Amino acid sequence: MAAEARDAIFARIDKLGGGALQRLLLMGESPASLLLGWDSERWRGRAAGPQRVEGLGFEILLLPGLTEMLGNPGAKRLAWQYLVASSTTHA
Secondary structure, three states, X not given: OHHHHHHHHHHHHHHOOHHHOOEEEEEOHHHHHHXXXXXXXXXXXXXXXXXEOOOOOOEEEEEOOHXXXXXXXXXXXXXXXXXXXXXXXXX
């Protein structure tokens, strides 16, 4: 089921002009699990900043989920740092 959902999302991105897409924001562990096949351990050990996934022509920016940001102000700060750094590299 997850593979079908992932394929459908990436097919939709391609249909919308995936070649023009520069980055995809994923907020929280569930989207990372669904789209990237990551488990909880991989999510917790993720590298800071944008991720490159082989076969995709755009970067994926992994951000903390909204619930995590509400409960942990440091997570919100980290999300803003990622967004600012990502936007300045593509300006």
